[in-house]
Amino acid sequence: MTDKEKTFQVKDLDLYYGTFQALKKINIDIYEKDITALIGPSGCGKSTFLRTLNRMNDLVEGCRIEGSVLFDGEDIYDKDYDLINLRKRAGMVFQKPNPFPKTIYENITYGPKIHGEKNKSKLDEIVERTLREVGLWEEVKDRLGKSAIGLSGGQQQRLCIARCLSVEPEVILMDEPTSALDPVATTKIEALIQELASKYSIIIVTHNMQQAARISNRTAFFLTGEIMEIDDTEKIFTNPSNSKTEEYITGRFG
Secondary structure: OOOOOEEEEEEEEEEEEOOEEEEEEEEEEEEOOOEEEEEOOOOOOHHHHHHHOOOHHHHOOOEEEEEEEEEOOEEOOOOOOOHHHHHHHEEEEOOOOOOOOOEHHHHHHHHHHHOOOOOHHHHHHHHHHHHHHOOOHHHHHHHOOOEHHHOOHHHHHHHHHHHHHOOOOOEEEEEOOOOOOOHHHHHHHHHHHHHHOOOOEEEEEOOOHHHHHHHOOEEEEEEOOEEEEEEEHHHHHHOOOOHHHHHHHOOOOO
16 A cells, blocks of 8 residues: 555544534545545434545534645645646545436536536547546447537436546545445446546545445545544455444444
């Protein structure tokens, strides 16, 4: 693990919504080209933590952060940090597929256009490259001008991942990306996540422990706003150090 560069270094992170403390003294390193799974019962802080990594919590009134979140060595909570650039470099894929009510082509070119890309042939290239990356090109290449809403749930989620990739992020944040999908679509997305890890750091919140065990390199177990344990996934699932981790994994609570 030591030969990999650290993408994120989170130190003593506390997060408050008003007077409620949702995250307590979070310390975690995220490594490049790794899949890190965040597991734990509902309401334990997994998604809240994920959203601190691209400052989505800034949109929540009364949210306050203490501690530091370093991305390639720079603190993303520094007042001068470029938020637009952060969200370009750390893209987000949500629980439910959320394609824009636009064409497939427009969904993917939306981000590059915001970042100033106007060249039609370059945009065409981005569309084909990202759709190929998510295994969707052959399925949709003849209907790029049709609405993305007409795609199946699994296809929509792959399109949303392609949209995330269109601005060439370094990190992909995934908040339960398969929970709204059927088993066949889930298997395809899991295979895709493993392929993408050769190029991107991926952090995935999942309620599905089998999924975490199948696809991640490292797993962090969250409970009541704290990280109880973080280690190589195999160790977490076969020989956890913390009794609470073992109880959760063996289904005795949560």
